[in-house]
Amino acid sequence: xxxxxxxxxxxxxxxxxxxxxxxxVSFKVNKGDFVTVTGPSGSGKxxxxxxxxxxxxxxxxxxxxxxxxxxxxxDRQLTDIRKKSIGYILQSxxxxxxxxxxxxxxIPLALEKIPGKEQAKRxxxxxxxxxxxxxxxxxxxxxxxxxxxxxxxxxxxxxxPQIIMADEPTGNLDPTLSLEIxxxxxxxxxxxxxxxxxxxxxxxxxxxxxxxxxxxxxxxxTSGN
Amino acid sequence: xxxxxxxxxxxxxxxxQLITGLLAITLGIAVIVAIQSVSxxxxxxxxxxxxxxxxxxxxxxxxxxxxxxxTSDIDAPTLPMDYVERILTSTIAxxxxxxxxxxxxxxxxxxxxxxxxxxxxxEIASKPLWQSSGLLGAELKTAxxxxxxxxxxxxxxxxxxxxxxxxxxxSKDCLAGSQVAKRLKLSANGRINIMGKxxxxxxxxxxxxxxxxxxxxxxxxxxxxxxxxxxxxxxxEIMGCCNAISEGLLGKLRNILPDTRITTIGQIVSTxxxxxQLMKKITLIMLIxxxxxxxxxxxxxxxxxxNERKREIGILRMMGAERSTIYKMFLLKALILGVAGGILGxxxxxxAGVILGPYLxxxxxxxxxxxxxxxxxxxxxxxxAGSLFPTYLAAKFDPHTNLQED
Ligand SMILES: Nc1ncnc2c1ncn2[C@@H]1O[C@H](COP(=O)(O)OP(=O)(O)OP(=O)(O)O)[C@@H](O)[C@H]1O
Ligand SMILES: [Mg+2]
Numbered sequence: 001x002x003x004x005x006x007x008x009x010x011x012x013x014x015x016x017x018x019x020x021x022x023x024x025v026s027f028k029v030n031k032g033d034f035v036t037v038t039g040p041s042g043s044g045k046x047x048x049x050x051x052x053x054x055x056x057x058x059x060x061x062x063x064x065x066x067x068x069x070x071x072x073x074x075d076r077q078l079t080d081i082r083k084k085s086i087g088y089i090l091q092s093x094x095x096x097x098x099x100x101x102x103x104x105x106x107i108p109l110a111l112e113k114i115p116g117k118e119q120a121k122r123x124x125x126x127x128x129x130x131x132x133x134x135x136x137x138x139x140x141x142x143x144x145x146x147x148x149x150x151x152x153x154x155x156x157x158x159x160x161p162q163i164i165m166a167d168e169p170t171g172n173l174d175p176t177l178s179l180e181i182x183x184x185x186x187x188x189x190x191x192x193x194x195x196x197x198x199x200x201x202x203x204x205x206x207x208x209x210x211x212x213x214x215x216x217x218x219x220x221x222t223s224g225n
Numbered sequence: 226x227x228x229x230x231x232x233x234x235x236x237x238x239x240x241x242q243l244i245t246g247l248l249a250i251t252l253g254i255a256v257i258v259a260i261q262s263v264s265x266x267x268x269x270x271x272x273x274x275x276x277x278x279x280x281x282x283x284x285x286x287x288x289x290x291x292x293x294x295x296t297s298d299i300d301a302p303t304l305p306m307d308y309v310e311r312i313l314t315s316t317i318a319x320x321x322x323x324x325x326x327x328x329x330x331x332x333x334x335x336x337x338x339x340x341x342x343x344x345x346x347x348e349i350a351s352k353p354l355w356q357s358s359g360l361l362g363a364e365l366k367t368a369x370x371x372x373x374x375x376x377x378x379x380x381x382x383x384x385x386x387x388x389x390x391x392x393x394x395x396s397k398d399c400l401a402g403s404q405v406a407k408r409l410k411l412s413a414n415g416r417i418n419i420m421g422k423x424x425x426x427x428x429x430x431x432x433x434x435x436x437x438x439x440x441x442x443x444x445x446x447x448x449x450x451x452x453x454x455x456x457x458x459x460x461x462e463i464m465g466c467c468n469a470i471s472e473g474l475l476g477k478l479r480n481i482l483p484d485t486r487i488t489t490i491g492q493i494v495s496t497x498x499x500x501x502q503l504m505k506k507i508t509l510i511m512l513i514x515x516x517x518x519x520x521x522x523x524x525x526x527x528x529x530x531x532n533e534r535k536r537e538i539g540i541l542r543m544m545g546a547e548r549s550t551i552y553k554m555f556l557l558k559a560l561i562l563g564v565a566g567g568i569l570g571x572x573x574x575x576x577a578g579v580i581l582g583p584y585l586x587x588x589x590x591x592x593x594x595x596x597x598x599x600x601x602x603x604x605x606x607x608x609x610a611g612s613l614f615p616t617y618l619a620a621k622f623d624p625h626t627n628l629q630e631d
Contacts, residue, residue, distance in 0.1 A: 053543065083544065098234060098235055098238040107226060110227055111550070
């Protein structure tokens with residue numbers, strides 16, 4: 001087991017009203033799982049990912065990552081876990097606009113202060129892996145949406161994380177490109193035994209899951225394979 | 226990829242913004258450098274003029290007048306030679322140079338000449354205190370402290386200074402002013418008999434257009450002996466630093482030199498002080514203005530940059546960048562801006578000084594290289610100070626709120 005949520009409660013207070021974005025959610029994720037999280041808009045999917053990122057604090061409940069509780073540790077340690085063990089893919093690609101493909105991909109390694117030569121070597125390998133060897137010096141705006149998302153994927157795996165969190169990675173892509181990206185994620189999941197947690201609206205995407213969580217109004221309504 | 230490289234790439238890709246960000250601080254530094262470059266030269270010019278007068282402070286015996294000093298009557302009052310020692314051994318600062326003199330009108334043949342006993346530099350410089358408070362190392366703070374070295378460093382060969390700088394004036398040697406040499410038909414390496422004592426004429430001094438042209442200079446001790454006025458001098462000429470003068474040098478001298486009359490070459494000194502103080506005030510006001518205007522303008526630029534890059538900050542934080550990394554990113558940028566602003570400002574200001582100096586102040590301005598260092602330091606300080614607050618806010622952003630703003 002790599003990740004476990006126990007009784008996660010996340011409340012937002014908005015104009016005197018209390019919203020239970022996550023309402024006593026519990027689940028277990030094993031190493032190598034491809035988890036898909038589905039549910040209607042506002043059901044708490046992104047909130048769940050943010051909580052797992054360590055980017056928001058829980059109202060109550062525990063999160064256990066790699067055998068350790070991470071819901072009650074300090075910012076610095078959380079940052080460190082994010083830096084070393086987690087990769088991120090967002091719907092909007094989240095690339096840095098003024099950096100070239102290869103520079104964007106090297107960012108996680110730069111944050112870990114890995115020497116420049118090794119950064120470049122690993123970035124080239126990964127870009128080769130995602131099929132962008134011939135686009136290394138391009139800026140994001142000079143690339144198609146599918147290519148940009150592949151950069152984001154390359155960036156999310158370059159530091160060899162244990163787990164990848166993806167929030168609607170195909171949300172901005174047409175069906176063909178979506179399939180391409182999903183195949184990629186599947187490949188990464190199979191070949192590198194990287195656990196993936198993917199939030200999605202698409203039933204096609206949800207079909208890739210080896211474990212499926214369905215949320216509604218902050219509660220897990222179905223969970224299974 | 227490093228954070229530093231990221232900062233450079235970002236700066237480079239947004240060059241046009243950079244220029245607006247730098248404008249205020251560059252211009253501010255340029256104005257200060259220009260004012261300073263011009264005023265340092267004009268101060269030196271005033272100082273040089275002063276130096277041509279000989280001194281800016283005169284220590285005279287109580288009953289003497291300035292006229293006595295020039296006319297050198299037979300029975301003009303004198304003051305004890307010890308006073309030189311007193312000044313040297315006191316802790317009074319700001320005495321940059323001094324020259325005790327004994328002057329008397331004497332007869333050489335049927336001609337009347339003024340004989341002036343001076344102490345060559347070697348006899349003063351042997352005093353350790355003189356060296357520590359004197360000419361050595363005075364170069365930088367010399368703006369208003371005319372000294373031989375200051376003038377030399379500006380390539381000026383001032384005859385009068387050369388004379389003052391005469392290291393040795395041996396017993397039985399003398400120097401003759403140009404007028405007196407003409408009248409008495411003296412020539413260098415010749416001899417002259419003054420009151421029964423033979424002197425070697427070491428040199429005929431070039432014309433200066435002052436009373437000095439009518440004088441014969443000999444070693445003070447010889448003159449004292451010859452005139453029978455041992456251990457007395459008729460005046461001590463002092464070259465005081467004008468700042469020290471404005472800070473009460475005269476009063477301090479009066480305290481240790483009783484029964485004397487101590488005056489400044491008044492008008493010149495006071496104009497000089499006024500000019501210097503005005504320049505200082507202008508510079509200070511400018512400093513305060515550019516500190517605020519420059520700081521606010523850079524701060525504003527960084528703040529706009531932070532807002533524009535909110536998402537990027539969110540992405541970096543999500544990927545595991547520490548708050549300190551965000552600090553580093555923006556402060557490095559501010560540092561680079563500061564260095565660039567300092568260098569550009571220095572170049573621009575120096576150029577303005579060199580080009581405008583001759584028109585506005587009628588003086589030739591040369592680049593002052595040390596100002597480059599000050600410009601960069603000042604500019605970096607302003608830039609960092611202005612950026613601190615926006616950077617602090619940037620590092621405090623919640624990563625996720627910025628990620629969701631699509
Ligand atoms: N910062 C916040 N302050 C107040 N309420 C919030 C905040 N963030 C989320 N919420 C609320 O929490 C609930 C869950 O939001 P969340 O973003 O997790 O939904 P989601 O399932 O990701 O929806 P979508 O499919 O539209 O992305 C929503 O009702 C939302 O309004
Ligand atoms: Mg969402």
